[in-house]
Each structure stands twice: as C-alpha cells, then as structure tokens.
Amino acid sequence: MSHGVRFFYGITKPTRHFQTFKKETRERGFIWRFIVLLAVSSIVWAVTAVLNVQFAGTLPEYSYLSEGNQTNVLLTEFITGGITGIIIPLIAIAVGAILYWPFFQEVGFKKLFVLHTYTYVVFLIAACLQLPFIAALHVPNDYSPFSLGVLADLITNQSFILSFLYSITIFLGWIWIVQFFALKNAAKRSNVYTVLSIVGLTLAALLVYAGFQAL
Amino acid sequence: MKAKWIVLTVTAVFIIAFISLNSYLLNEKIETEEELETLKVKQETFKEIVPAEGIVIPAQEENVYQNEKLGPIAEMNVQEGQQVTVGTELFRYENEEYEDRIEQLNAEIDRLEVEADQQEDLIGNYENQLDEVDYDMSATEEENQQNQSLEFELERKIEEAEYEKRLTELKIEQAKQQIDLIEEKDKELIVTSETAGIITEVNKNPGNNTDGAQEPVVHIVSSEHQIKGFISEYELELLEDGQPVEMMTSVIPSKRWKGAVSSISDFPVSKEEYASEDGKTYYSFVVDLENEDMQLKNGYHVSLDVAVKVNENAPVITSDALVIKGQEQFVLAKTKKGIEMRAVTIGQQKKELVEIVNGLKAGEKVVRNPSPELVELLKPEKQEKEKKKKITT
Known part of the structure; x- marks a missing residue:
C-alpha cells in the first residue's frame, strides 16, 4: 500500500488525504513534487527579497542609487533570495523532522520529512499571500499582517517577545491541523499526546528562533 | 451543515x-x-601627540661675578632668598679715590670762579677809566695825543682781561666735565640685577670653585619657569619650534598647563641628566609656559603631550559611517545625484569620531550604518571614472 503525495490536497483536505499516511505505507510522487516545491519556494523568496528592497525599504540607500545600481541591487537580491529559498526549506524541513523524531519515533524520519514538506507548503502560501502587502503597505515580510506581532508591537518593545509573536500567524493553526491529522494516522498515539507534542514542539522551536533573532 | x-x-x-x-x-x-540615516560631516581639531617627560626649570638664571679691575666690594645690598626685580642694586665696589677727586675738582672750581670774578671786576675798572678819558677843544695837541695813547692802552688791557676771564671759565667747564665723568664712573661701581627673580646665593668674597672657575658674587634665578623636556632620537624629527604642548604633573594632578616648544637641542643629553633604560639617545627641548601661575616649582617632574601635527577643522565622521574593504576605507556619500561610494583617507580617531584627511568636506552627508550588501555591490566613484577613461582611450 502506498500514499500518494499531493500537497494542495493534503493541506486542504487533511482528514481524507492523510488516511493513507501510515507507517507501513510508502510515499509516491514525493521527489519531483519536492523539487517543484523548492523551485516555487525559490521564486517566492526571490520576489519577496526584491519587493522588500523596492517597496519596504529594507535597503534604505536603494532610492538614492543610480538606475544602474538599482538594477544591480535588485538582481543581487533576486539571486540571493532565490538561493535562500532553496536552502531555507531544506534546513527547516529537516530540522522540523529531527525535532519531531524523538516524539514520533515509530513514524520514522522520512515520513516526518514528508509531513514537514506539507507544513512548508502552508508557509509558502502565507509567503505568497504576503507579497501584495509588502508592496501595498511598504513593510518587509518580517512584519506579517497575519501575525500577532503587530498587536504586540502596540504594547511592548521587547525584541524577543515581538520576534516570537510575529512568527505566530493565523497559518500556524492550519499547520497544526495538517500535522495533527497526518500524525494521528501515522503514529497512532492518543489525540492529547499528538496535540500537545505538535503545539509544544512548534512553540519551542519558535521561541528558540525568536531568541536567535533577538540577539 | x-x-x-x-x-x-x-x-x-x-x-x-x-x-x-x-x-x-x-x-x-x-x-x-526614518528611511535613511545620514550624518553631516562636521569639523574638529585633531592633534598627533608625542608623549615626553620633562622637568621644571627656571626660565632665566643670572650669575654676577666680581670685576677685579673695579676693586673690592664695599657693600652687599641683597641677601639670600630676597626677591629682586630688574634694576635692583645688588652690591657696590669701593670708590674712595673717586670721592677725593670730586672734592678736589669742586675746590678748583670754587677757586676759578673767584678768579673769574676778579677778572670781571678788573675789566669793569678799565672800562670806567676809558669813560673818564676827556677830549677837550681847548686842549693842546700834545694833550690830545696823550689821551689817545691812554685810550689805546686801556682798550688793550680790557681785551687781555677778557681773554683771561674766558680761559678761567673754560677751566671751570673742564672741571665740571671731569666731575660728571667721575660720577658716571661711580655709577659703574654699583651692580644691578638684570633678572627678576630670587637671590639663591650671595658671596661677598668669592673664591674659586673646584674646577678653578670664579664663583659668582650673586646667583639669581627667575621666578618664571620653563620646562626642559626629553625626547628620543626616533621622535626628534617630528619636533619643531612653536609646536603646542600640554603638560601635567602628578604633584598637582587636577591641573594642566599649556606652552609651546621654544628650542630644541641638537646634542644628546648626558645619562646624568636623563637616565633611560631603553638604550635610546635622548635630546632635550625647552617649552615656554603660556599660563604660568607660580604653582609649578623648580624640579617638579612633568608629563608632556607635544602636538607634533595639528589638523584644525578637519572633517570628521562617526565610525559607523566608515566602510572598510581590505586596507582601504570608503564612505557612502549622499549627493544631489544620489549615493556614491567614495574612497577616503582617515587620520586619527577620537572615541567614535574619525578624522578624514582626504575624500570628504565638512557639510557633506554620509550614510550611517550602510547596508553590507550594498557596500559589496557598489564600486568606488574614482575607480569607476578611471575605468571609463581607460575604455575611452
């Protein structure tokens, strides 16, 4: 028995899609979809980097540069963003899988890697939806309008708290739902254990990430 | 549902x-x-400082020796520790011979004045006799001839007496001149101070010291001070007359004095004068004090900061506007055309401030904390222009 990897179906209909996502099943069609995902990720990151410079003022000097230099800057940002868009998902998915592995050992690293690829698709959708906000609001992608950080910014200046809350978006709930149904089928653990593990591990990872950003 | x-x-x-x-x-x-954080290039004076050690010395010293030709010293008018000004009488040579001579001359003048008065009277007598010579119409020719010869005789005597009187007056004048001359010489017997300061040594009967040299009668040190500094051979080349100096002493740590280099010695100092353990040769230089306030005492050790290079109103930026690429320094200058990367030559640093020796002017604007990616991307303006020139040629 095998599990056909379909990213969009998995994140939109997780209850049905992950019924075949079990420890004894094998994944079909993952590699090429993963490569396509990396390519899309690369483009999204590249466009985000360009929009950040062009509209959000992440490079304050940009508007004072000559036309030639502006083009050079955008090109550099596009290439750098594109490369980052390939490296970051590889690291993030692998780290996510490693993080979950001790808590869901029976699922195995490979399946957890696949699971986090679904998670990354949600993240990528969030990144795509944020693009028009970068251009319209002139704010860099670090300041997500889907996050709690914007409201927190009104009451605190603590960079750690802000970094943490800016990483908690409305898409996090979606990610948790996808992960829950996937692990419910794959791990056969109690619902409470699964929910607590997912929420706990995600928040712990985000806290560590916020700590690094605040340094 | x-x-x-x-x-x-x-x-x-x-x-x-x-x-x-x-x-x-x-x-x-x-x-x-805020979109772009810029900084206006300001001006600040920068000094390149060479530190040195020094010691407080009197600004002037005067040794007054006895002139044996003028004879023995009659009296001392000062004592050790006394404050003197320029012109204060220090001591006086004996002058009995001069006083006797003046007395003699005054007596001679008195005598000559009496002689002159007698000659005046004699001239008066002759003139009266001349007036009494009477020419009468009834007198005989013989009587008239006698009167005429008497008249000639009296006129001759008057001329002789007037000549004598003039000689006497000249002698009086001569005697008075001699008195003036002696009095002038007498003044030379009084020795006065040419230095304002304190008497440190008085010796009415000076002998010879161990080197065989004559000892001074009076030794005066000025109350104003100078600093004698010592500098190594490696820093000597940097030193010039007129360079400003700031100094302090651990005796009065709260105070700083200012001055300027007034002279530099070409000869190295002896080890007795300045002992150093670094094996370098040391030279002395003198610093004139600007704000002498009598707090410094002779012999105080002082630390000197000699400003060997002063760049007044040098353009300055904060270090966060400086971009360092290898061994070169750049700034992102904000001009009307936009931002350009410009090579600069930096000088000294004063905390956060960096002296710009070349490449920027006061009033220009530079970008603070420039983005690292932009710094990597941009090329210096001059290099770009040079490349374009090469292409066109």
Missing part, C-alpha cells in the same frame, strides 16, 4: 478583520520610521 457554514463565516470574518486591523497598524508604524 448550516452550523459549519456559520463557523466558517465567523472565522473568515474574524480573519479578515484581524488582517485589516494589522494592515492599518502596519501602515501607521511605517510612516513614523
């Missing part, structure tokens, strides 16, 4: 409201943020 749609609708409304509120807040936030 209906409940599911209600939940979905409420969730959707909540999400849209949440995103709308966040968007509004982000829009407000970004309006208050």
Whole structure:
C-alpha cells in the first residue's frame, strides 16, 4: 500500500488525504513534487527579497542609487533570495523532522520529512499571500499582517517577545491541523499526546528562533 | 451543515478583520520610521601627540661675578632668598679715590670762579677809566695825543682781561666735565640685577670653585619657569619650534598647563641628566609656559603631550559611517545625484569620531550604518571614472 503525495490536497483536505499516511505505507510522487516545491519556494523568496528592497525599504540607500545600481541591487537580491529559498526549506524541513523524531519515533524520519514538506507548503502560501502587502503597505515580510506581532508591537518593545509573536500567524493553526491529522494516522498515539507534542514542539522551536533573532 | 457554514463565516470574518486591523497598524508604524540615516560631516581639531617627560626649570638664571679691575666690594645690598626685580642694586665696589677727586675738582672750581670774578671786576675798572678819558677843544695837541695813547692802552688791557676771564671759565667747564665723568664712573661701581627673580646665593668674597672657575658674587634665578623636556632620537624629527604642548604633573594632578616648544637641542643629553633604560639617545627641548601661575616649582617632574601635527577643522565622521574593504576605507556619500561610494583617507580617531584627511568636506552627508550588501555591490566613484577613461582611450 502506498500514499500518494499531493500537497494542495493534503493541506486542504487533511482528514481524507492523510488516511493513507501510515507507517507501513510508502510515499509516491514525493521527489519531483519536492523539487517543484523548492523551485516555487525559490521564486517566492526571490520576489519577496526584491519587493522588500523596492517597496519596504529594507535597503534604505536603494532610492538614492543610480538606475544602474538599482538594477544591480535588485538582481543581487533576486539571486540571493532565490538561493535562500532553496536552502531555507531544506534546513527547516529537516530540522522540523529531527525535532519531531524523538516524539514520533515509530513514524520514522522520512515520513516526518514528508509531513514537514506539507507544513512548508502552508508557509509558502502565507509567503505568497504576503507579497501584495509588502508592496501595498511598504513593510518587509518580517512584519506579517497575519501575525500577532503587530498587536504586540502596540504594547511592548521587547525584541524577543515581538520576534516570537510575529512568527505566530493565523497559518500556524492550519499547520497544526495538517500535522495533527497526518500524525494521528501515522503514529497512532492518543489525540492529547499528538496535540500537545505538535503545539509544544512548534512553540519551542519558535521561541528558540525568536531568541536567535533577538540577539 | 448550516452550523459549519456559520463557523466558517465567523472565522473568515474574524480573519479578515484581524488582517485589516494589522494592515492599518502596519501602515501607521511605517510612516513614523526614518528611511535613511545620514550624518553631516562636521569639523574638529585633531592633534598627533608625542608623549615626553620633562622637568621644571627656571626660565632665566643670572650669575654676577666680581670685576677685579673695579676693586673690592664695599657693600652687599641683597641677601639670600630676597626677591629682586630688574634694576635692583645688588652690591657696590669701593670708590674712595673717586670721592677725593670730586672734592678736589669742586675746590678748583670754587677757586676759578673767584678768579673769574676778579677778572670781571678788573675789566669793569678799565672800562670806567676809558669813560673818564676827556677830549677837550681847548686842549693842546700834545694833550690830545696823550689821551689817545691812554685810550689805546686801556682798550688793550680790557681785551687781555677778557681773554683771561674766558680761559678761567673754560677751566671751570673742564672741571665740571671731569666731575660728571667721575660720577658716571661711580655709577659703574654699583651692580644691578638684570633678572627678576630670587637671590639663591650671595658671596661677598668669592673664591674659586673646584674646577678653578670664579664663583659668582650673586646667583639669581627667575621666578618664571620653563620646562626642559626629553625626547628620543626616533621622535626628534617630528619636533619643531612653536609646536603646542600640554603638560601635567602628578604633584598637582587636577591641573594642566599649556606652552609651546621654544628650542630644541641638537646634542644628546648626558645619562646624568636623563637616565633611560631603553638604550635610546635622548635630546632635550625647552617649552615656554603660556599660563604660568607660580604653582609649578623648580624640579617638579612633568608629563608632556607635544602636538607634533595639528589638523584644525578637519572633517570628521562617526565610525559607523566608515566602510572598510581590505586596507582601504570608503564612505557612502549622499549627493544631489544620489549615493556614491567614495574612497577616503582617515587620520586619527577620537572615541567614535574619525578624522578624514582626504575624500570628504565638512557639510557633506554620509550614510550611517550602510547596508553590507550594498557596500559589496557598489564600486568606488574614482575607480569607476578611471575605468571609463581607460575604455575611452
């Protein structure tokens, strides 16, 4: 028995899609979809980097540069963003899988890697939806309008708290739902254990990430 | 099914409201943020300092020796520790011979004045006799001849007496001149101070010291001070007359004095004068004090800061505007045309401030904390221009 990897179906209909996502099943069609995902990720990151410079003022000097230099800057940002868009998902998915592995050992690293690829698709959708906000609001992608950080910014200046809350978006709930149904089928653990593990591990990872950003 | 749609609708409304509120807040936030942080190039005076050690010395010293030709010293008018000014009488040579001579001359003048008076009277007598010579119409020719010869005789005597009187007056004048001359010489017997200061040594009967040299009668050190500094051979080349110096002494740590280099010795100092353990040769230089306030005492050790190079009103920027690439330094200058990367030559640093020796002028604007990626991307203006020139040629 095998599990056909379909990213969009998995994140939109997780209850049905992950019924075949079990420890004894094998994944079909993952590699090429993963490569396509990396390519899309690369483009999204590249466009985000360009929009950040062009509209959000992440490079304050940009508007004072000559036309030639502006083009050079955008090109550099596009290439750098594109490369980052390939490296970051590889690291993030692998780290996510490693993080979950001790808590869901029976699922195995490979399946957890696949699971986090679904998670990354949600993240990528969030990144795509944020693009028009970068251009319209002139704010860099670090300041997500889907996050709690914007409201927190009104009451605190603590960079750690802000970094943490800016990483908690409305898409996090979606990610948790996808992960829950996937692990419910794959791990056969109690619902409470699964929910607590997912929420706990995600928040712990985000806290560590916020700590690094605040340094 | 209906409940599911209600939940979905409420969730959707909540999400849209949440995103709308966040968007509004982000829009407000970004309006208050500054876009590009620039810095106006200011001016500041920078000094290249060479440290040195020194010692307080009197600004002037005077040794007054006895002139044996003028004889023995009659009296001392000063004592050790006494404060003197320029012109204060120090001591006087004996002058008995001069006084006797003046007395003699005064007596001679008195005698000559009496002689002159007698000659005046004699001239008066002759003139009266001349007036009494009477020419009468009834007198004989012989009588007239006698009167005429008497008249000639009296006129001759008057001329002789007037000549004698003139000689006497000349002698008086000569005697008075001699008195003036002696009095002038007498003044030379009084020795006065040419230095304002303190008497440190008085010796009425000076002998010879161990070197065989004559000892001074009076030794005066001025109350004003100078600093004698010592500098190594490696720093000597940097030293010039007129360079400003700041100094302090551990005796009065709260105070600093200012001055200027007034002379530099070409000859090395002896080890007795300045003992150093670094094996270098040391030279002395003198610093004139500007704000002498008598707090410094002779012999105090002082630390000197000699400003060997002074760049007044040098352009300065803060170090966060400086871009260092290898061994070269650049700034991102904001001009009317935009931002250009410009090579600069930096000088000294004063905390956060960096002296710009070349490449920037006061009043120009530079970017603070320039983005590292931009710094990597941009090329210095001069290099770009040079490349273009090469291509065209």
